[in-house]
Amino acid sequence: MNPQLIGVEELTGTYPFDIRQSMKAMRLNRFFWQMREASARALWLENRTAAYDAAGLTPEERTLVDNTDWIGLIRYGVSFFVLEKFARVVKITNLGVYASMRGETLEAFLKTRQVPDAV
Structure with missing residues (x-):
């Protein structure tokens, strides 16, 4: 393990992204990167199984x-x-993603921000 990451798991809300994590999630990262292409978005929206198969995603990743x-x-x-x-x-x-990560609704999350009417 990278010595700079020792003890990082004790920091609430911290999820280290290192080479091991990168390699483990490479299929997913490539799958999501492809979402910038209209054809990849269309395939996922029309046939998730085909999109997942094309990306080689595992059952857990799916x-x-x-x-x-x-x-x-x-x-x-x-x-x-x-x-x-x-x-x-x-x-x-x-902001919706951040709220979900915290287990909150978007509205509840925005109330914790300095600019609650940002959206």
């Missing part, structure tokens, strides 16, 4: 995507920067 388990995806090793691509496909804003 479940994470189907459930839009944002925090589960982050813990699995998905990069938030590619997860944003998929959030657009399912019509959720970044």
Whole structure:
């Protein structure tokens, strides 16, 4: 383990993204990166199984995507920067994703922000 990450698991809400996580989640990260292409979005919207098969996703990975388990995806090793691509496909804003990760509604989450009427 990277010595800079020692003890990181004790920090609430911290999910290290290192080479091991990157390799584990590579299929998912590539799948989400492809969501910037109209053809990939259309395939997923029309035939999820075919989209998952094309990406070689495991049953666990498919479940994470189907459930839009944002925090589960982050813990699995998905990069938030590619997860944003998929959030657009399912019509959720970044703020909505953040709220979900905290187990809150968007409205409850916005009340914790300094600009509660931001959306």
